[in-house]
Amino acid sequence: MKASQFFVSTLKEAPADAEVVSHQLMMRAGMIKRLGAGIYNYMPMGLRVIRKVEGIIREEMNRAGAVELLMPVVQPAELWQETGRFDKMGPELLRVKDRHGRDFIIQPTSEEVMTDIARQELRSYKQLPKNFYHIQTKFRDERRPRFGIMRGREFTMKDAYSFDRDVATATLSYQNMYAAYQRIFGRFGLEFRAVAADTGAIGGELSHEFQVIADTGEDAIVYCPGSDYAANIELAEGVALAAERAAATQDLTLTPTPGKCTCEDVAALLGLPLSQTVKSLVLATDELDDEGLIVKSTVWLLLLRGDHDLNEVKAGKIEGLKGGFRFATHAEIDDHFGCKPGYLGPIKMLKPVKVVADRTVALMSDFVCGANQPEHHYTGANWGRDLAEPDVVADIRNVVAGDPSPDGKGVLAIQRGIEVGHVFLLGTKYSKDMNATFLDENGKPQHMVMGCYGIGVTRILGAAIEQNHDARGIIWPEAIAPFSLVICPIGMDRSEEVKAAAHKLHDELAALGVDVLLDDRGERPGAMFADWELIGVPHRVVISDRGLKEGQVEYQGRRDTEAGKLPVADLLLELKAKLKL
Amino acid sequence: MKASQFFVSTLKEAPADAEVVSHQLMMRAGMIKRLGAGIYNYMPMGLRVIRKVEGIIREEMNRAGAVELLMPVVQPAELWQETGRFDKMGPELLRVKDRHGRDFIIQPTSEEVMTDIARQELRSYKQLPKNFYHIQTKFRDERRPRFGIMRGREFTMKDAYSFDRDVATATLSYQNMYAAYQRIFGRFGLEFRAVAADTGAIGGELSHEFQVIADTGEDAIVYCPGSDYAANIELAEGVALAAERAAATQDLTLTPTPGKCTCEDVAALLGLPLSQTVKSLVLATDELDDEGLIVKSTVWLLLLRGDHDLNEVKAGKIEGLKGGFRFATHAEIDDHFGCKPGYLGPIKMLKPVKVVADRTVALMSDFVCGANQPEHHYTGANWGRDLAEPDVVADIRNVVAGDPSPDGKGVLAIQRGIEVGHVFLLGTKYSKDMNATFLDENGKPQHMVMGCYGIGVTRILGAAIEQNHDARGIIWPEAIAPFSLVICPIGMDRSEEVKAAAHKLHDELAALGVDVLLDDRGERPGAMFADWELIGVPHRVVISDRGLKEGQVEYQGRRDTEAGKLPVADLLLELKAKLKL
Incomplete structure (x- = not known):
């Protein structure tokens, strides 16, 4: 294929609305062209990849x-x-x-x-x-x-x-x-x-x-x-991070934690590890009548270790939460806990709620949790002694790096x-x-x-x-590159030797079934190289008069930091090796 | 390709709503499947052709x-x-x-x-x-x-x-x-x-x-x-079918033509050739105001020789008709001709209309036309003498077989x-x-x-x-057939020899790049042959135990009326010739 018979159209700058690098590079490389919100023309260069x-x-x-x-x-x-x-x-x-x-x-x-x-x-x-x-x-x-x-x-x-x-x-x-x-x-x-x-x-x-x-x-x-x-x-x-619950060693203690609404802040204030704290999330579920009106709401308290996050997909699999849930309203929280978020906890609630403890939380002892009193937390909280066993124990957290693998064969990344x-x-x-x-x-x-x-x-x-790019542009994997190899002749209009060598190499590679492109647009070398690095063609051969006089052409793989030389005499053999043919 | 790994689905009968043969055969051959009105699934066999x-x-x-x-x-x-x-x-x-x-x-x-x-x-x-x-x-x-x-x-x-x-x-x-x-x-x-x-x-x-x-x-x-x-x-x-207008030889004569509303009937009644009659078609055009209401209508009379038909595309190119036209209403016809359709003509109209004569009509003399009186026609009508020259002379008819070619190089088909x-x-x-x-x-x-x-x-x-079918089914041209050649083994489940020969031929042809299908479905020979004739595969090879014993297989091209024999020894060579490889 000759570039003059194809369509190469690159941009210096990506449009402002291109947020991610793949979008920016596809627009700049002339692979796609926006027609409307989320609707694109696939330009010739992009269609080849498709x-x-x-x-x-x-x-x-x-x-x-x-x-x-x-x-x-x-x-x-x-x-x-x-x-x-x-x-x-x-x-x-x-x-x-x-x-x-x-x-x-x-x-x-x-x-x-x-x-x-x-x-x-x-x-x-x-x-x-x-x-x-x-x-x-x-x-x-x-x-x-x-x-x-x-x-x-x-x-x-x-x-x-x-x-x-x-x-x-x-x-x-x-x-x-x-x-x-x-x-x-x-x-x-x-x-x-x-x-x-x-x-x-x-x-x-x-x-x-x-x-x-x-x-x-x-x-x-x-x-x-x-x-x-x-x-x-x-x-x-997420497996339980303890084999069993340790015995209580501390008394339940109401501890002032003024202005400390997060587990991180409370742990820092108390000089305790974050993994000693318990986070309280209040959800609600609604029963609807035939007309879709709420007839009854239930409040749920989900307990996670302070350094863990809720996994809503897992929570949605718990009996009673399957039909969908929402975060509780301030009124519901007031009504059940008598306290504002930041100091909520499973001990001394005003009204009964359904308590779901993450597997790890269910095995904690001497833990810290909100006290349902403004500006206070409990320390030394213990299941069974200070509060009833949870209604449900389940895996409701996102795993974190370093957790044991569920198959017991190491830790997770x-x-x-x-x-x-x-x-x-x-x-x-x-x-x-x-x-x-x-x-x-x-x-x-x-x-x-x-x-x-x-x-x-x-x-x-x-x-x-997204996976394969650098500052210069796209780096296509060989199998899905729009072209496998581009031939960049320098001064083809001035030199019959360059022209002949470029066409000869093009024809030889094409005959081998290589997706080769000869850039016969007559662009300056710098612009030509920048275009093909942006477009991301895996292999580039530069043919110049000076090189030919030395019996050499320049070769650079798209991931190579520098260009090398290949002897003209063995060029096809060398390129076949590069192309794994 | 083996049929067992593909999808062959034929029907004995086409659905009732399939009006044309291509639709019937595509449905029967399992090429398409109706999803809704004018919307089809392209089944595997049809998609291969696409x-x-x-x-x-x-x-x-x-x-x-x-x-x-x-x-x-x-x-x-x-x-x-x-x-x-x-x-x-x-x-x-x-x-x-x-x-x-x-x-x-x-x-x-x-x-x-x-x-x-x-x-x-x-x-x-x-x-x-x-x-x-x-x-x-x-x-x-x-x-x-x-x-x-x-x-x-x-x-x-x-x-x-x-x-x-x-x-x-x-x-x-x-x-x-x-x-x-x-x-x-x-x-x-x-x-x-x-x-x-x-x-x-x-x-x-x-x-x-x-x-x-x-x-x-x-x-x-x-x-x-x-x-x-x-x-x-x-x-x-449509060129004029006369070089020039002949001189008038008859007088204009009001002639009773009771019950004869068409040129054919009038010509038959009068014992004249149909080409002596003139057909009158009344059209109208409307001028609209900015709100799309009709402010003025113009009535047009189009004259064609009795054996010719109006070409609406050509009429639509006439100045004044370009913007679109319609057939005139009964009221407009009454108003301008004082007569009902069937006896309308260009002579003695009540009000002026725009008269457009086909090229051939403009050169007729002594012609027959409606008299604008119920149950009467004129004979011996002549331009200039009995009626004014037409406002417009133009090519407004469909050509017919036998007309002179416009390039003067013969007659049209x-x-x-x-x-x-x-x-x-x-x-x-x-x-x-x-x-x-x-x-x-x-x-x-x-x-x-x-x-x-x-x-x-x-x-x-x-x-x-539509172009390539017979009573047995589709006859695909080689280049777009879903498969080029089908191998039909007889009794493959009983005979290891047949099985081996069929697979060997399949693999050899596939290696040559032939789009070959081996029918390993285990259908009876009759059903198998009927399927592939319906589907329209160009070449069929039948392999049977008896044939192999004689060192032969059966070959039939889709257009052949009878099957022939090919020697197993030279099979690939013979088939390459058939396939023009």
Whole structure:
């Protein structure tokens, strides 16, 4: 490819609204162009990366036995009404009426359409298992689109759906996809981690996220360097940090702590470790009547060690909190504790509340907690003696680095990640909602057991850049770079030798199947080099008159700090080694 | 590919709503699956054909120097308001509001977004010419979707847009695309014809349609077998069928024609050729005030030879009719002619009307026409003597087979076609509406001259089938067949020899890059053959125990009436010849 036949368009400055580095660099490198909030044109340079990402996904999905089809972008509402998602999903589901006033949606995902196809096409156990996928444009009307294409509204996603006769074979299908995802992300050349994830609103039995490791990632991922344990922090199990509760050694003492509302301040004042304090969080749940009016509210007190944070996902799994909870109002707090936040605690409350203690808190003794009196805390508090045992003991905290791994094989570490893939064992949620059945060996209809498997194709680009960039620009991994190698001739318009050598090298590499670009735009060397470093092409060859006279060309890998020389005589051989051909 | 790892799903009967053969066969062959009116899932077998069509288009577009990008499906209304199309386009433009109430459209085409990119990116004459294209999902909310994917609502289209500095270079860009389209449709292996077309509502200077020839096509295409003249009937020029007007030989005679309202009936009654009669059509145009109320209407009388039909596109180009016309009301006809339709004519009207005579009518003499009296016609009517010369003489008829070709090189023939591609020299319509300018050598801003070039990717499938099918099913042209060759083993479960031979042949062909499918489903031979004939795979090899014992396999090309034998010894060589490898 010659640059003159392609389209290279770079910017010195990123637009002001580009908050994260991947967004800035994609805009500057001319990969994307903003059309509206969260809606981008993929310019030729960006589209090349998308096509490479899609190509790898397609190869590995096919290798894993999945079959590609294509479902529409505009989907009739009826199917989404069968599963209730037409009503249940919020405004992120873009709804549209056609000329006849019929309801449609712009697909954010395709469980409904896929299940509809399966219930018509897969009628016998002999046809199972089956896995279908498509790579298609999706739309989610995000309230606040941001981070460029990482949280855009229109995006490209690969979504696959497996159909099985039972949970045992569905688990095999799930593992098959898990393995395919390992290969896919491995081939991208990205540092990534598969982590156990919460199954959340979709429900289901088993779920892993594929996270691209990047300091700027929105997700905290927890792993054990000594084992293969890895989980999203939403799910990562916080074990009790003591084997058993030590005996009480102190008396309960009302201690003045004027102006000290946080555990940190109280610990500092008292000269105690933060891990001796207990944090009180007051939540509330509401019972509603048929008309949605509150008929009864319950107040909950959640207790965490002073150096721990609440994990709302875990709290949401506790019986009584499952249906949703909120922070308590000031009136509710006053009513139950007779005190303002900052000094609340589990001892001497005005009215009974449901007390949930984190596993670690339940094993503490001689601890410090709010006294339900302004400007006072208790020290020397002890379960059983000073207050009743908690109503519920549960894992309700975020793990922290250094916690013991739940598998007992070391301590946990935490890093940031960007979720780019997700595999779900869905179970029968959709097949039951939509009555997708097959006939088993006995001719009896059974609900299919489903899995779904997504990869955010366009999001991969952003994640790859967040992980791989420097001050000069993007550093594409070889497998998904828009071009593998760029030839930068210096003074091609003046020197026939440079022109001939540049074209010869271009043609030779192209014949080998290398994605090579010859920059024949006639830019100055500095501008030309800056462009290709910004765009992030892995290999650069500079051909100049002076170099040719010495029988050499200049070579620089995108991660190299300095350029080196390659002999013209062995150029192709040397480049094949660099390109691992 | 093994059938067991793919998805084959055929139907004995087409659904009742499938009107045309391509729709019926695509449904029966499991290529598409209806999701809603005009909205289809592309099943694995159909998607393979789409990918091959896309691949050929992409290769030839790239070869022609066009650069691929990707514009969004959901597009902000603002750009469509700049060109006025947001309001002007009818309900076929699917409009949608996002969560913030902002207007968007689901793209039916991308002139606006492309011109927006060009006005930002192409700033200098040095960057021109440039041609961008994308292959993307489009939506047109057809009032009556039909013919399967040929007139669906959601479809895939390739649309390209060229930007040039002036009409001369834009014409070269147009010719470049015209040539690329010739290569593309040639490679598809379809019989097609490029025909001059009306530039219609988009306007512009030059336009050709690429029509796939098929008896069931919606378009009538006119061509001259003795030359390269070819045009859509909307545009094909109807020359005058006489060199000059003959002198009058008859008197004007009021002739009773009771109950004879059509030219055919009158000619039969009077024993005259139909070509001696003149047909009267009464149209009206309205002048509107600022509020859209009619302030004045004008009645028009259009005269055609009795054996000719009105061409509304041509009529719409006449000064005074350009702004749109309608058929006149009964009241208007009464008021101007004092007579009911069936006996209307250009002589002795009650009020003056604008008379438009077709070129051929203007040269007739001694003709028959309605007398504006119930149950009467005139015979022997002559221009100048019995009625004034027409206000306008113009080509307003559809040509008919046997008409002289406008290029004087023979007579015209007519065949039916399906429009699958369209190239347009747009001129500056969009660049002026959206102020898309570049700076010329003198630093002066100039409007870019645009061309646009579409191919209906999914429609190609329907058109290919309309052209290539028989009673047994689809006959795919080699280049776009879902599979090139199918291996049908007989009794593979019983015979290790058959199994081994089938897999060996599969692997050898796959290694050669042949799109081969091994049917390992274990179907009965009859059902297996019927499936692949329905699906339309070009080459079939049947491997059986008996054949192998004789050192032979059976081969049948999809168009062959009978199967032949190929020696196992030379099998690969023979098949390579069949596959033109």
